[in-house]
Amino acid sequence: MVRVELLCFGTELLVNKVNSNLLIIADRLETVGFSLSRVTTVGDEKKEIEHSFREAIKRSDIVLTCGGLGPTFDDLTRECLSKVLKRPLQYKREIFEQIQEQFKTARAKMPAENKRQAYILKDAIPILNKCGTAPGQIISAGKKCIVLLPGPARELLPMLDGAVLDYFKKNFSVGYRLKVILHIFGKPESEIDEKIEPVVRKNWNLKDLKVIFEILAHKHIIDVCVFTQGRTKELMDAHLFKIKLALKKVLGDDVYGENEETLESVVGFLLNRRGETLSVAESCTGGLLANKITDVPGSSNYFKEGVVVYSNESKIRLLDVKKKTLDRFGAVSKEISEEMARGILKRSKSDWAISITGIAGPTGGTAAKPVGTVFFTLANKKQLFSAHRYFTGNRNEIKEKSALFALDLLRRQF
Amino acid sequence: MVRVELLCFGTELLVNKVNSNLLIIADRLETVGFSLSRVTTVGDEKKEIEHSFREAIKRSDIVLTCGGLGPTFDDLTRECLSKVLKRPLQYKREIFEQIQEQFKTARAKMPAENKRQAYILKDAIPILNKCGTAPGQIISAGKKCIVLLPGPARELLPMLDGAVLDYFKKNFSVGYRLKVILHIFGKPESEIDEKIEPVVRKNWNLKDLKVIFEILAHKHIIDVCVFTQGRTKELMDAHLFKIKLALKKVLGDDVYGENEETLESVVGFLLNRRGETLSVAESCTGGLLANKITDVPGSSNYFKEGVVVYSNESKIRLLDVKKKTLDRFGAVSKEISEEMARGILKRSKSDWAISITGIAGPTGGTAAKPVGTVFFTLANKKQLFSAHRYFTGNRNEIKEKSALFALDLLRRQF
Numbered sequence: 001m002v003r004v005e006l007l008c009f010g011t012e013l014l015v016n017k018v019n020s021n022l023l024i025i026a027d028r029l030e031t032v033g034f035s036l037s038r039v040t041t042v043g044d045e046k047k048e049i050e051h052s053f054r055e056a057i058k059r060s061d062i063v064l065t066c067g068g069l070g071p072t073f074d075d076l077t078r079e080c081l082s083k084v085l086k087r088p089l090q091y092k093r094e095i096f097e098q099i100q101e102q103f104k105t106a107r108a109k110m111p112a113e114n115k116r117q118a119y120i121l122k123d124a125i126p127i128l129n130k131c132g133t134a135p136g137q138i139i140s141a142g143k144k145c146i147v148l149l150p151g152p153a154r155e156l157l158p159m160l161d162g163a164v165l166d167y168f169k170k171n172f173s174v175g176y177r178l179k180v181i182l183h184i185f186g187k188p189e190s191e192i193d194e195k196i197e198p199v200v201r202k203n204w205n206l207k208d209l210k211v212i213f214e215i216l217a218h219k220h221i222i223d224v225c226v227f228t229q230g231r232t233k234e235l236m237d238a239h240l241f242k243i244k245l246a247l248k249k250v251l252g253d254d255v256y257g258e259n260e261e262t263l264e265s266v267v268g269f270l271l272n273r274r275g276e277t278l279s280v281a282e283s284c285t286g287g288l289l290a291n292k293i294t295d296v297p298g299s300s301n302y303f304k305e306g307v308v309v310y311s312n313e314s315k316i317r318l319l320d321v322k323k324k325t326l327d328r329f330g331a332v333s334k335e336i337s338e339e340m341a342r343g344i345l346k347r348s349k350s351d352w353a354i355s356i357t358g359i360a361g362p363t364g365g366t367a368a369k370p371v372g373t374v375f376f377t378l379a380n381k382k383q384l385f386s387a388h389r390y391f392t393g394n395r396n397e398i399k400e401k402s403a404l405f406a407l408d409l410l411r412r413q414f
Numbered sequence: 415m416v417r418v419e420l421l422c423f424g425t426e427l428l429v430n431k432v433n434s435n436l437l438i439i440a441d442r443l444e445t446v447g448f449s450l451s452r453v454t455t456v457g458d459e460k461k462e463i464e465h466s467f468r469e470a471i472k473r474s475d476i477v478l479t480c481g482g483l484g485p486t487f488d489d490l491t492r493e494c495l496s497k498v499l500k501r502p503l504q505y506k507r508e509i510f511e512q513i514q515e516q517f518k519t520a521r522a523k524m525p526a527e528n529k530r531q532a533y534i535l536k537d538a539i540p541i542l543n544k545c546g547t548a549p550g551q552i553i554s555a556g557k558k559c560i561v562l563l564p565g566p567a568r569e570l571l572p573m574l575d576g577a578v579l580d581y582f583k584k585n586f587s588v589g590y591r592l593k594v595i596l597h598i599f600g601k602p603e604s605e606i607d608e609k610i611e612p613v614v615r616k617n618w619n620l621k622d623l624k625v626i627f628e629i630l631a632h633k634h635i636i637d638v639c640v641f642t643q644g645r646t647k648e649l650m651d652a653h654l655f656k657i658k659l660a661l662k663k664v665l666g667d668d669v670y671g672e673n674e675e676t677l678e679s680v681v682g683f684l685l686n687r688r689g690e691t692l693s694v695a696e697s698c699t700g701g702l703l704a705n706k707i708t709d710v711p712g713s714s715n716y717f718k719e720g721v722v723v724y725s726n727e728s729k730i731r732l733l734d735v736k737k738k739t740l741d742r743f744g745a746v747s748k749e750i751s752e753e754m755a756r757g758i759l760k761r762s763k764s765d766w767a768i769s770i771t772g773i774a775g776p777t778g779g780t781a782a783k784p785v786g787t788v789f790f791t792l793a794n795k796k797q798l799f800s801a802h803r804y805f806t807g808n809r810n811e812i813k814e815k816s817a818l819f820a821l822d823l824l825r826r827q828f
Contacts, residue, residue, distance in 0.1 A: 014450045015440055016630055016639075018432065022455075026429055036428045038462065039455040041436075048452065055469065190525035193486050214458075215486060216426040219566070225429075286708025287701035290722040294700025297776050297809055305728035308704040308720035310713070314762065318719065318732075348728065362711050392520055393545070395711055397568065 002172050003060040004034045007052050009068035009077055010151060011043035021066050021153055028160050033174040033229055034062070044074040053084045057144050062168070067151035069134035071113040077148055078137075082121055085141055089119040095126055099133045127163045131155045138167055145171070175231040180244050182224045183257045185408045189217045192251070196224060199246045209239055220401050224251070256411055263407040264292045264299075270414045271302040271352070278410070279348035280306045281319055281340040283331065284358040284374060289403040304348050309340070319343030332357050334375050334386050341377035341384065353379045354406045360398045374402045378409050385409075416586050417474040418448045421466050423482035423491055424565060425457035435480050435567055442574050446582050447589040447643065448476070458488040467498045471558050476582070481565035483548035485527040491562055492551075496535055499555055503533040506549075509540055513547045541577045545569045552581055559585070589645045594658050596638045597671045599822045603631045606665070610638060613660045623653055634815050638665070670825055677821040678706045678713075684828045685716040685766070692824070693762035694720045695733055695754040697745065698772040698788060703817040718762050723754070733757030746771050748789050748800050755791035755798065767793045768820050774812045788816045792823050799823075 006025060013019050019041065026036050037060065042048040049068070056063045068077035082089050096118035103110040120126050120137045127136035127149075134150035136159045147164055149156045168174060184192060193215055200213045209230045216223040226243050228236045248255055257266045271278055280289050290306030293299055307318045312331060315321040320343040321336060329335040340355035358374030365371035372391040377384060387409065391401045420439060427433050433455065440450050451474065456462040463482070470477045482491035496503050510532035517524040534540050534551045541550035541563075548564035550573045561578055563570045598606060607629055614627045623644050630637040640657050642650045662669055671680045685692055694703050704720030707713055721732045726745060729735040734757040735750060743749040754769035772788030779785035786805040791798060801823060805815045 014436075014453060016437060016628070018434075018437065020432075022428075023430060023432065037457070038466070039428060041453040041455075043451070052452070059465075188522065188525065190485055190527045193527070194525070214425055214488065216431065217484070218431070219568075282701075285705075286713070286717075287696075287704030287720050287722070288708075290701030291699075291705045291813075294702075294722070294724065294774075295810060295813070299700070300724050303700075304725045305732065306701050306720075306722035306724075307732075308701070308708070308722075310708065310720075311718045314719035317761070318721075347731070360708075390521055393568065396709060399705075399709070 002034060002062060002174065003037050004029060004062040004064065005038040005040070005056050005060040006036055007049075007056055007063060007065040008039065008041040009044065009049060009065060010041075011045075011074075013041050013067075014043050021151070021156060024153060024157065025064065025066070025160065028157075028165065030177045030179075032165055032168050033177045034168070035177065044068060044076060046076055046080060049076055049080040050084050053081055053146075057084070057141065057146065061144060062172070063144070063146045064149065064164075065147070066149045066156055069117065069136075069148060069150045071111065071116050071133065075116075078116075078119060078121070081139070081146065081148065085121065085139070085146075087122050087139075087141075090122050091119055092126060093118075095120065095128070095135050098128050098135070102129075102133050125163075125167070127159045129155055130158060136163070138164065175229060176233050176236060177227060177229045178233070178236050178240055179225060179227045180240050181226075181259050182244070182247055182251065182255045183261065183263075184222045184224070184251065184254045185220065185256055185263060185404050187222060187254055189215055189222055192222050192224060192254075195250045196247055199243065199250055203243050203246070209236060211239070211243070219397070220404055253412060256408060262296075263404055263411065265296050267293070267407050267411050268296040268299055268302060270411065272298075274351075274414070276351035277302050277304050277348075278352045278354070279304045279344050279350040280353065280406075281344040281355040282306065282308050283310065283315070283340070283356060284360040285356050285399050285403050285406075286310065286360075288399050289354065289356060289406055292403055292407065304350050305344075307344060315340065319347070330369070332359055332369055332373060332375060334377075334388065337375035337377040338379075338384060338386060341379040345379045345381070351380055352410065353377075354410060355379075356402055356406055358398070358402060360395045360402075362395060372398050374398070374405075376402075376406055376409060378406075378413065385413075416448060416476060417451050418443060418476040418478065419452040419454070419470050419474040420450055421463075421470055421477060421479040422453065422455040423458065423463060423479060424455075425459075425488070427455050427481075428457050435565070435570060438567055438571065439478065439480070439574065442571075442579065444591045444593070444641075446579055446586075447591045448582070458482060458490060460490055460494060463490055463494040464498050467495055467560075471498070471555065471560065475558060476586075477558070477560045478563065478578075479561065480563045480570055483531065483550075483562060483564045485525070485530050485547065489530075492530075492533060492535070495553070495560065495562065499535065499553070499560075501536050501553075501555075504536050505533055506540060507532075509534065509542070509549045512542050512549070516543075516547050539577075539581070541573045543569050544572060550577070552578065589643060590647050590650060591641060591643045592647070592650050592654055593639060593641045594654050595640075595673050596658070596661055596665065596669045597675065597677075598636045598638070598665065598668045599634065599670055599677060599818055601636060601668055603629060603636055606636050606638060606668075609664045610661055613657065613664060617657050617660075623650065625653070625657070633811070634818055667826060670822060676706075676710075677818055677825065679710050681707070681821050681825050682710040682713055682716060684825065686712075688828070690765035691716050691718050691762075692766045692768070693718045693758050693764040694767065694820075695758040695769040696720065696722050697724065697729070697754075697770060698774040699770050699813050699817050699820075700724065700774075702813050703768065703770060703820055706817055706821065718764050719758075721758065729754065733761070744783070746773055746783055746787060746789060748791075748802065751789035751791040752793075752798060752800060755793040759793045759795070765794055766824065767791075768824060769793075770816055770820055772812070772816060774809045774816075776809060786812050788812070788819075790816075790820055790823060792820075792827065799827075
């Protein structure tokens with residue numbers, strides 16, 4: 001197995017800048033069968049950079065770096081690697097001309113500092129930068145390979161997709177890496193773990209194929225991931241498909257989607273296929289459910305309207321909720337959620353209606369109905385189905401869980 | 415100087431999950447004068463975790479970790495540190511009871527696996543988790559301090575803000591690091607940069623106080639940040655206040671808030687203070703505006719209702735939009751946005767109304783009204799104010815920019 005690690009250089013990455021390169025690079029490496037074993041982020045300090053280079057080169061076959069190739073005083077990647085490998089930097093005229101060209105295109109004068117960027121390590125393969133001034137470099141050191149890339153994604157990506165992945169394919173014998181991800185809402189991680197255990201046991205590292213299972217718990221959603229690594233794409237595809245079916249069998253209806261699918265996109269797909277429409281009436285989720293539904297391109301095909309009824313007066317006027325019911329059961333009750341669903345279904349003339357009423361907090365809870373109490377009703381012309389849940393978490397989390405629960409409720413009807 | 419580094423455990427962080435803890439932790443450490451020297455991310459593999467522990471403990475005074483404290487087979491942080499420090503894990507009844515309590519509150523059955531989480535290293539200080547099942551731990555090893563925290567931010571943060579920072583303040587001699595952040599919506603970074611330049615020039619690194627200015631461009635919002643570091647809190651407070659006033663003077667009404675404030679919280683504060691109410695009518699934002707407004711605790715004091723009118727029929731029935739106007743000007747027009755605002759204002763009997771209608775894409779654009787065209791109307795009983803914008807970006811970005819623009823429009827009236 002080829003061990004690959006990534007070094008990210010830049011003080012801003014330790015202070016206030018999200019490192020968006022990491023997952024982009026991981027994603028690209030996957031296409032040639034590599035996965036990242038480690039990512040290290042250090043600031044623009046000589047000692048730290050040199051130290052991290054020494055460790056990484058010792059540990060790994062390929063060391064990728066991003067950042068620190070700019071023209072200013074705090075761009076130290078070139079110099080540090082030169083010191084660590086005891087290999088001098090050499091001026092390359094072709095690179096200098098390419099940098100000059102960049103400035104000409106931008107109709108700007110080249111500052112003197114940029115000449116620094118025309119130096120690469122002795123015997124390094126330069127990678128010209130079409131979107132910026134910092135060239136990349138591929139360096140061989142014994143059996144190790146070190147690749148220096150600039151920090152900005154728009155400069156880094158063309159180099160990675162072109163020269164770098166080509167170099168890896170030619171010089172490292174790599175196979176394919178395929179994956180499938182199944183999404184589940186509203187189940188505890190431990191329950192999923194238990195259910196998939198027999199499938200994992202049966203398929204973990206087969207004789208001719210490496211298979212890795214993982215359970216990733218996001219905030220409210222659990223992902224079951226299966227990765228395979230190997231040399232015969234057809235075999236891997238077929239096997240992954242078999243594993244997917246086995247997982248779906250043990251997980252049943254709890255799986256709401258695969259890979260890029262979201263609860264709202266799945267609901268949209270199903271409504272579209274049936275040619276049916278949906279409207280929603282929200283209280284505690286305050287528009288989040290409608291917002292999720294309308295995040296899906298083309299949702300205007302099946303989504304007619306949403307109302308956010310944050311006051312009793314709005315519930316009565318917009319949904320024909322009865323004052324008597326409000327007085328008797330309170331706005332957060334099964335009875336009100338049913339009247340809300342009936343009201344929006346009838347008024348919007350939709351095929352489906354969802355209503356949500358609850359207490360998102362932080363205040364408003366009582367002993368009988370604590371913060372997190374939420375009532376749901378799903379209705380169509382023939383029937384009406386209600387549910388309630390006690391969610392934990394802060395205001396945003398209760399809103400999020402409620403909206404996802406409502407979508408999951410609808411999905412399970414189809 | 416105290417050297418602090420962070421280890422992040424979780425294969426998902428090397429594959430498909432953005433590490434949002436890094437900057438949150440860096441931000442909190444700043445409040446006690448610490449900065450991160452290095453961040454290492456490794457997957458859920460024993461050897462990698464142990465190796466990273468050994469290196470980090472050798473290099474740094476404080477090693478913080480997040481992730482890998484869950485109940486499943488791939489949560490290995492506890493076991494790996496126990497092996498590295500050669501210190502056994504011990505069962506703690508108080509933690510077990512706390513975990514049981516969590517499940518009771520959620521009215522769920524505790525799976526057997528969760529018992530693993532009640533084990534902590536010998537002599538570790540446990541940090542109870544009020545938002546999840548994984549307890550944190552503070553471990554002393556010679557002069558080194560190792561802090562284990564869970565992965566989810568909502569569980570990690572209360573621990574960090576409470577027990578962990580308290581422990582650091584007590585056990586490490588640290589100074590203060592104060593900051594103030596001003597938020598601006600809808601202005602280019604270069605314009606802000608130019609405006610604040612005189613203030614920066616005058617206040618950068620004073621004789622007795624280190625002052626750092628930074629402009630952070632988020633997706634749609636610009637933050638102007640000022641940091642000071644030192645030992646006399648009163649002096650720092652006073653100086654930061656002076657700088658803040660100077661910045662506000664040059665930036666004027668463009669600054670919508672400070673620090674934790676959001677556009678929706680500022681709008682809420684202003685409405686509350688005036689004792690006025692708001693309702694909204696949304697088309698292309700699909701509920702996002704109502705959702706933002708209701709993210710603010712206590713928003714039911716001033717927010718009456720929202721309608722998401724995704725069909726012409728809904729616009730007519732819910733907002734008295736005229737069919738004639740729709741036919742003549744189209745649903746995305748100044749005329750319709752005005753009728754929508756008038757309709758929601760009148761029907762909801764609110765003091766203020768906002769309407770939004772536009773094209774969020776990816777389809778639906780025309781030469782005259784490309785994707786990103788959005789019309790806004792702000793109305794109260796006395797007057798009506800309309801605006802339109804051409805936003806760039808994908809569907810989600812256009813929704814986001816539109817909702818923020820609408821809030822900013824209202825804020826500027828007060």
